[in-house]
Amino acid sequence: MAAPLVKKPGHGGTPLVEMEDICISFGGVHAVDHAYVDLYPGEVVGLLGHNGAGKSTLIKILSGAYRPDSGEIRIDGKPATINSPRDARSYNIETIYQTLALADNLDAASNLFLGRELVTPFGFVNDDQMEAETRKIMSKLNPNFKKFKVPVKALSGGQRQSVAIARAVYFNARILIMDEPTAALGVHETQMVGELIQELKRQGLGIFLISHDIEDVFELCDRLTVMKNGRVVGTARTEDVTKDEVLGMIILGKCPPGAKPGPGAMAEDAEAA
Amino acid sequence: MSDATLSGSKTPTARSLVSALQLDTRLLGMIGAFVVLCIAFNIFTDGRFLTPRNIFNLTIQTVSVAIMATGMVFIIVTRHIDLSVGSLLATVAAVMAVMQTQVLPTTLGLGLGNPSIWIIALVVGLVVGAVIGAFQGWMVGYLGIPAFIVTLGGLLVWRNAAWFITDGQTIGPLDETFAMMGGAGGTLGETWSWIIGLVAVAASIWLLLSARRRRAAHGFPVKPVWAEVTMAVIISAAILGFVAVLNAADIPTQRLQRMFAAQGQTMPEGLVMGYGIPISVLLLIIVAIAMTIVARRTRFGRYVFATGGNPDAAELSGINTRLLTVKVFALMGGLCALSAAVASARLGFSTNDIGTLDELRVIAAAVIGGTALSGGIGTIYGAILGALIMQSLQSGMAMVGVDAPLQSIVVGIVLVLAVLVDILYRKRTGD
C-alpha cells in the first residue's frame, strides 16, 4: 500500500478512518452511543472526556477488541470489517492500550513481536533476530533502554511504555491509537512521546490520542473530539476553540460556536432554561 | 525469550562464577536440595540408596509421572489445572490393553505377537488421549467452564470409563514389544547407551557453539570462553556420568539366564551385563527435549507463556487463546497416553487402579519444579526434576522403613514447603 500523502488535515480528501454511528452497550450501559469520529492522514485527533466517557471503548472497537452493536467503520473510504485484533492489524491499525497490554513474564522482544514472531526457515521463533530488531528500534525510541533480557515486569512504567510504543511503531502503522500514552510517564518521557507523535505525524500516520491533559492535547492535536456519557459532545479544530471552552465541553457537555456539535451536546433550550 | 524469562531471573547478589556461567540459581537450588536428599537417604540406608541398581529403579519409577508433568507445566502456565490425568491414564491404558490383547489379535485377526500390534495400540492410545484432552480443553476454552471443574468431572468419568472398558478386570499380559516400554524389560544395553551418550554430548556442544555464534553474529554480548568451556564440561560429565551409572546397573543373573534361554542359548558362566538406558527413560528424555523446544522455540510455546502472563494482552495481540486452551489440553491428553503406555508396560498388564492419585503427583512435581500456579512461569526441566525429587523422597523413605502414612505426611509437607521456598525466592529476586 502506498504511503498516504501528507495533507493538511480537515481539508477534504478521503478520511483515513471514519467511525459512524457506533453503538455498544454492556448490560444496559450505553458505553458508546451513536458516536462519530474521523481521522485524516498526518493528523492527530484528540479524544477527550471525563472518566467513563467511553473513549477507550470507542477506540477498542477500532482496534478489534470489541465488536460494536451497530455502526460502520470505513478505512480509506471503504467499509471495513474488524472483528478481532488480527483484523485491525491487517488494516495497519496499531494500538497502545491504556493498560499497556504487555505479557509481564516475557522480555521486551517477545512482547514487541507477540503474535507476529519472526521465525527461522524451520518455523522456530528467531529470538536473536527479534532481539536485534528490538535493539535497533529501541536505540531510536529510547536510547537509554538496556534491559533486553529481563521480563518486562522488571521495567519501569516509562520503559514499559516504550516497549508498547515500539510495538506500535515497528509494524508500519498507518493508524495509531494511543490511549493515555503518557499517564505513567515523567516529564522527560512525556516530552519524548510528544516528539515521537510529531515525527509520526510528519510521516503521514493518523493518530488518535486519548488524554486527560488538556495542555498536551492543545500542543499535539489538530482536532479534538469530546465525549460525555458515551455520546460525542462535539468536534473542533484545536485553533477554533479555547481551553476553557473545551473544559466546558468535557464537564458540562456545552458545545461552543467553534465546534461542530454531536448528539451529546447540551440542547440550546436546556442551556437557556 | 531469555532464559531468565522461563526460569526465574538470576539473583542480583549471585557470585561472579554463577553470573558468568549465566546459571539459573533456582535450578541450582533444586539440584542442591536433591543432592542433599540423596546423600541423606544414602546415609540412612547404609549406602543402599545411591547404588546403580537403585538409581536405575528410581529413573524407571519416575518416567510416567515426569512425562505427564511436562504437559502439566503448560496447563498450569496458562492458569489452568488438570485433575483428570491419573484417570485419563487409566482409560487410555485400558483402551491400549484391550486393543493389543483382544481387538487387534482376535477381532482383526492379526494374531498374538504380530510385530505391528504395539505401534497400532500405541497410536490408538495417543489419539484417544489427545481427543479426550481436546474435548476437556474445548469445554474450558469455548464453554468457559473452569478447568478445575471440567477435570474434576473428568477424574470421576475417566476412572470409571476405564472400568467399563475392561469390565473391571485386569487385562494382560501385554504384547511383548509393547511391554519393552516399561523399564527393566526394555533397555538399550551398554554399547548403545554409550553411543547415545556420546551423541548427546556432541549435540550439546554443538548447541552451545551455535548459540554463541548466533549471538556473536548479531553483536550481542557473549559469555567468556572459559565459562562456555566450563558449561560444556559440566554438561558432558553429567550425561556420561548418567550413562555410566545406568550401565553399572547389572542385570540379575537369573534374568540374564532367562534372556539367553529365550533365544535358545545358554549363558556363559560368570557373564555380567549392565542394563544401560531403559527405553522408557529414553522416551522421557525425548519428550523433555521436544517439550522444551516447543516451550522456547515455537510460536505455540510463546503463546502459552504469553497467555499465562497476561491473557488480555495475548488476546489483544491476536492470539486465539481459546483454541490455545484446546491445544494445551490435547497435548496433556497425548502425554497421558504416553504415560499410560509406560505405566502399563511396566506392570505388564492394565489394572483398574493404574494411575490412581497420579494427578496429585504430577501437579506436585510441576509445582515443586517451580511452575507458578498464578501462571506464566514454569520450566520443563524443573518439572522433571520435581518428579524425580518426589519419587526419590517416596522410595527413600520406603527403603529407610518409614511407615506409609508417615510417607504421605512428609510428601505433603514437602510440597507446601517447596512452594513457600519458591515464593520467598521470587520475592527476593523481585521476580
Ligand SMILES: Nc1ncnc2c1ncn2[C@@H]1O[C@H](COP(=O)(O)OP(=O)(O)OP(=O)(O)O)[C@@H](O)[C@H]1O
Ligand atoms: N468490558 C466492559 N464491561 C462492562 N462495562 C464496561 C466495559 N468496558 C467499559 N465499560 C463501561 O463503559 C463506560 C465507558 O468506559 P471507558 O473505559 O470507555 O471510559 P474512558 O472514557 O476510557 O474512561 P477513562 O478516562 O477512565 O479511561 C464505563 O461506564 C465503563 O464502566
Ligand SMILES: [Mg+2]
Ligand atoms: Mg480509558
